[in-house]
Amino acid sequence: MGLGWAFDGYVFQAYSKPVPGTEPVYSFHSEIRGLWTNTVQLDPRSPIIGESQWIPDGISFYAHKSPMNSTDLRPVFRYWNRIRPSLTNDIEVRSTYLTIKVEEEDNNNIVRTDWIFDNILFYVLPFDDKLSMN
Secondary structure, three states: OOOOOOOOOOOEEOEOOOOOOEEEEEEEEEOHHHOOEEEEEOOOOOOOOOHHHOEEEEEEEEEEOOOOOOOOOEEEEEEEEEOOOOOOOOOOOEEEEEEOOOHHHOOOOOOOOOOEEEEEEEEEEEOOOOOOOO
């Protein structure tokens, strides 16, 4: 990922192997114009937004496609942002932000004015230090 990145904590728990009711989650990264960014989704094809910038990395983990009538599973929301908005849509670099919190719950002082909601990607268990898998 290069210099300048800091671990910000875990967002959610997912499965490293398929279990009943889960689907593979594919990861992608971009190094366009020397800027590194990544994203994930259930679809193995490149993301539609910024499609030409994404390089597939394969399956990262497994998650639920729906909440399956479970009160424990939480949706993972994806937001997009233009890193350099002055560029045209064909060549502009996109970054993503994933969260399991709805915008009103997020108290991390992240300015959302430049972030555009995309969709719910999949459903996961929230991260809990007591339940974390080693």
